[in-house]
Amino acid sequence: MSAALGMLAVAAPQPPTVFEGVANTVAVIVLLVEFLMLRTALLRAQIRLYAVQSLAVSVLAVVVAAGRGIPELYVLAGMSLALKVIIVPLVVLHLLRETGTEIAGSGALGVASEVIVSILVAGFGIFTSARWGCSPTCCRPPR
Secondary structure (H helix, E strand, O other): OHHHHHHHHHHOOOOOOHHHHHHHHHHHHHHHHHHHHHHOOEHHHHHHHHHHHHHHHHHHHHHHHHHHOOOHHHHHHHHHHHHHHHHHHHHHHHHHHOOOOOEOOOOOOOHHHHHHHHHHHHHHHHHHHHHOOOOOOOOOOOO
């Protein structure tokens, strides 16, 4: 009986670490901002959401750099912050001021159709990467 209890204790899942929790939270924020970008019709709002999403990706790079001890990711996060959060949105907003366009997209697809297409594209990416031998566990360092 005690051997069965010992096996249950070994098989019990471990709670996620702080690193995994923060990384997963930031990844969810990136995904939610992506869905907001699908819903937003104004170009200026989409540019701001792009900057917010890029900021979340930069934060994720810092979290991974701190959690895994990879100093090169700090440089990547800084460059991503400077380019994708500050410079690109400023340039695109400046170019947008010179045009008369305010509405993004053609309206050919509704929001539900856009979500279905994005899910299909993500599924295609997952299956394609699995075909190349990359799985969700292949890039994790050993514990």
